[in-house]
Amino acid sequence: MSEAPVLLAAGGTGGHLFPAESLAVALARRGLPVELVTDDRAIRYGGAFPARAIHTIPSATPRSGSLIAKGLAALTLLRGTIGALSLLRSLRPQCVVGFGGYPTVPPLLAAALLRIPSIIHDQNAVLGKANRFLASSVNAIGSGFPTLGGVPQSLRSRVTCTGNPVRPMVIEAATIPYPDFADGRFRLLVTGGSQGAKVMSDIVPEAIALLEPSLRARLVIVQQARGEDEARVREAYAGLGVDAEVAPFFSDLPKRIAGAHVVIARSGASTVSELAVIGRPSILVPFPFALDQDQAANAQHLAATGAAQVIAQKDFTPQWLAERLTQASADPAGLVAQAEAARKAGAPDAAERLADLVVATIQRARKPETAA
Numbered sequence: 001m002s003e004a005p006v007l008l009a010a011g012g013t014g015g016h017l018f019p020a021e022s023l024a025v026a027l028a029r030r031g032l033p034v035e036l037v038t039d040d041r042a043i044r045y046g047g048a049f050p051a052r053a054i055h056t057i058p059s060a061t062p063r064s065g066s067l068i069a070k071g072l073a074a075l076t077l078l079r080g081t082i083g084a085l086s087l088l089r090s091l092r093p094q095c096v097v098g099f100g101g102y103p104t105v106p107p108l109l110a111a112a113l114l115r116i117p118s119i120i121h122d123q124n125a126v127l128g129k130a131n132r133f134l135a136s137s138v139n140a141i142g143s144g145f146p147t148l149g150g151v152p153q154s155l156r157s158r159v160t161c162t163g164n165p166v167r168p169m170v171i172e173a174a175t176i177p178y179p180d181f182a183d184g185r186f187r188l189l190v191t192g193g194s195q196g197a198k199v200m201s202d203i204v205p206e207a208i209a210l211l212e213p214s215l216r217a218r219l220v221i222v223q224q225a226r227g228e229d230e231a232r233v234r235e236a237y238a239g240l241g242v243d244a245e246v247a248p249f250f251s252d253l254p255k256r257i258a259g260a261h262v263v264i265a266r267s268g269a270s271t272v273s274e275l276a277v278i279g280r281p282s283i284l285v286p287f288p289f290a291l292d293q294d295q296a297a298n299a300q301h302l303a304a305t306g307a308a309q310v311i312a313q314k315d316f317t318p319q320w321l322a323e324r325l326t327q328a329s330a331d332p333a334g335l336v337a338q339a340e341a342a343r344k345a346g347a348p349d350a351a352e353r354l355a356d357l358v359v360a361t362i363q364r365a366r367k368p369e370t371a372a
Contacts, residue, residue, distance in 0.1 A: 002031075004092050004093055004094045004356060004361075005032075005033040005034055005035040005052070005053075005091060005093050005094065005095055005220070006027055006033070006034050006035075006095050006096075006097065006356075007030050007034075007035050007036075007091060007093035007095070007096045007106040007107065008020045008034060008035070008036050008037070008039060008092060008096075008097050008098075008102065009036075009037050009038070009095070009096060009097065009098040009099065009107040010036065010098070010099040010100075010101070010103070010104065011038035011039040011102070011103030011219045012100060012290070014163065014192050015123065015269065015270050016099040016100055016101050016103075016104075016123075016166075016262060016270060016271075017038070017049070017099075018122065018166070018167050018270060019099055019123060019144075019164055019166075019270075019350075019351075020036065020049075020051060020097075020099050020165075020363050021049055021163030021167060021352075021354060022350075022351040023097065023165050023169055023351050023358070024036070024049065024050045024051055024167070024222055025050055025351065025356050026165070026307075026317060026351040026352050026354070026355040027052060027355050028203055028357065029065075029184065030355060030359070032109045033052055033095070033357075033361075034050070034051045034052065035051050035052055035053045035054070035091065035093070036049050036051040036053075036054045036055065037054075037055045037056070037057060037084070037087065037107045038054065038056060038057075038103060039057065039058070039103040040053070041058060042053070049057070052313055055087055055242070056105075057080045057083045057084050057087065057103075057106050057107070058076050058077075058079050058080040058083065060131070063312070067139070072222055074140060076098070077102065077105055077106060080106035080333065081106040081109050081110055082106070082236050083106065084106040084107040085110045085113065086107060086111035087110070088107065088110045088111060088116060089114065092116075093111075093116060094117070094362050095116070095117045095118065095119065095120045095358055095361055095362050095365075096108060096110075096111040096116055096117070096119075096239045096360060097118070097119045097120075097121065097354075097358060098118070098119070098120045098121070098131070098134065098138075099120075099121050099123070100121070100122055100123065100124075100128045100131050101128070101130055104109075104131075104163065105130055105133065105134065106120075106128060106136070108120065108137065108138065109134070109137070109194055111138075111140040112137035112138070115152050116181055117139050117361050117362055117364075117365040118137070118138040118139055118361075119137065119138055119139060119140045119141070119142060119193070119357060119358060119361055120134055120138050120140075120141055120163070120175070121141075121142035121143075121144070122141070122142070122143055122144060123164050123269030123270065123273070123295035123333065123356060124144065124145070124269045124292075124294040124295075124297065124298055125147060125148065125149060125167030125269075125294060125298050125300075125301055126148070126149040126150050126292045126294040126297050127141075127144040127148055127149065127151055128292070128294070129292075132150055132159075135151065136152075136232075139158070139162070139361050139362075139364070139365070140157070140158050140160060140357055140361050141158045141159045142156065142159075142160055142161075142162040142354050142357055143159055143160070143162065143270075144161075144163060144164035144269050144350075145161070145162045145163075145164075145297075145298065145301050146161050146228035146338075147303070148161075149297060150292065153284060153315070156291075157165070162347075162350050162353040162354040162357060162358050163187065163273070163346075163347025163349070163350030163353060163354075164269055164270065164347065164350050165272035165349070165350045165351035165354055165365050166256070166270075166273055166274055166277050166348070166350065168257070169252070169254045170210075170254045170274050171277070171279065171348055172229035172254070172257070173254035173255050173257060173258040173278050173346060174277050174278045174279065174343075174346070176255070176259070176278075178261075178279065178280070178335075178336060178339045179259060179260070179261060180259075181332050184218055185218055185219070185220050186196060186215070186217040186218045186219055186220070186261055186262075186329045187219075187220045187221075187259060187260050187261045187262075188219065188220070188221045188222070188223075188255050188260060188261070188262055188263075188284040189221075189257060189259070189260035189262075189263045189264070189265075189266070190204050190221065190222070190223040190224065190263075190266065191223075191224040191225075191250075191263070191264075191265045191266070191271070192224055192225075192226075192265070192266050193265075193266040193268050193271060193287075196224065197226075197266055197287075198229060198303065198314065199274055199285065199366055200223065200224070200225070200264065200285075201225045201226065201229035201232070201233045203316055203321060204233075204316055204321065205233055205236035205237060205240075206236075206262060206318035207318040207320075207321035207322040207325065208221070208236075208237070208240060208242060208322075209236075209240055209318070210318055210319065210322035211326065212326070213324065215325075215329055216240060216241070216242055217241070218222070218242075218329070219243065219244075220258050221242060221243065221244040221245070222236065222245045222248065222250070222259075222260070223242070223244060223245070223246050223249065223277070224246075224250060225248060226249070226355070227248050228246055230246055230247070230248060231282070233246050237303065241260035253274075254263065254274060254278060255273060257275065257278050257280050258280070258282055260278075260280055261281070261328075261335055262280070262281050262282065262283065262328055262335065263275060263280050263281070263282040263283070263319040264282070264283045264285070264321075264323070265282060265283075265284060265285070266284070266285060266287055266295060267284040267286045267287075267295040267296070267298045267302075267310070268287075268295060268298065269294075269298055272298045272301070272302050273282070273346070273347070273350075275302065275307070275308070275342055276282070276302060276335060276342050276343070276346035276347070277343075277346035277347065277348050278342075278343075278346075279339045279340065279342045279346065280309045280342055281307060281308070281328070281338035281342065282302070282307065282308040282309070282323060282342070283308070283309050283310070283311065283321070283338055284299040284302065284308050284310045284311070285311055285312075285313050285356065286298070286299050286305070286310065286312070286313070286315050287311075287313075288312065288313045294344075301345070302342065302345060304344075305341045305343045305344065305345045306337070306338060307338050307341040307342035307344065307345060308338075308341070309324065310343070
């Protein structure tokens with residue numbers, strides 16, 4: 001096998017790096033060396049990334065702020081592209097795979113200019129802006145969901161549904177059976193994505209306060225709360241006498257998902273995919289201010305299976321949630337059925353399917369050389 005690497009381009013957030021990490025592991029199992037190109041922001045996530053080398057290039061997001069700010073961001077992307085051209089000329093990778101976000105733009109543009117095979121993967125059910133910009137210049141597009149909005153008709157033949165690669169700890173958590181109700185406890189996990197969500201801290205404790213005391217006494221709650229909200233959420237549960245663990249971050253979140261009867265969450269691509277692979281019922285509150293409404297589209301894919309209930313943030317009131325939790329706690333059989341529906345919607349082999357797409361793209365690119 002050639003020593004030329006597959007170069008993965010991901011950065012900015014764990015939501016982009018985690019699927020890249022899963023693909024790196026799958027490619028390594030096939031004997032393909034992997035290197036990562038990212039930006040400075042992602043180094044805190046990427047320190048343990050399974051790659052033989054990690055490279056950084058400048059990146060910026062040119063879609064917000066003043067005209068001057070946008071211009072500076074565009075110049076940063078240009079500088080990043082020049083750096084990426086130098087890097088790719090040196091590495092001569094077999095393929096470049098991008099996972100969305102503007103840190104992937106320079107290396108994918110460089111790959112197109114150098115005629116190196118390339119792939120983008122979009123974790124959401126709607127193609128993101130950076131990926132939309134790159135779509136016409138890549139050989140293949142991997143999608144995290146069965147349908148991918150925002151793809152021009154002329155490019156639809158390039159789309160392959162691979163599912164969203166999930167971390168090894170998610171695959172491990174998927175082996176944990178749905179918790180039974182033998183001890184009478186009702187276990188909730190509340191999470192708001194990688195940055196937390198203030199709405200969860202505002203609404204969920206108030207909803208718990210509206211429950212019948214007999215149900216409150218049965219609750220075990222694990223809740224992610226932003227640092228500025230953590231103390232008030234913890235105090236609210238303590239005042240209600242509810243067994244609750246509150247923290248800004250849980251490093252073992254997949255295990256926490258597996259331990260829950262119901263998960264209350266945003267509907268980012270990673271969250272929805274992990275809920276499906278692990279197989280847990282959920283109440284999803286899509287982030288309402290995204291221009292592409294990608295979280296709403298993600299949530300609807302899971303809701304269509306019967307595994308999730310989707311509620312708009314404007315309708316996500318303490319009264320609504322208290323009623324929904326009361327109904328759920330009274331219907332254990334229904335929750336078990338929802339858990340099974342979620343599991344059937346999962347794609348635990350998504351990393352292998354994306355690795356298949358990478359290998360196929362490399363092989364197609366080599367055919368003219370073989371013929372020559």
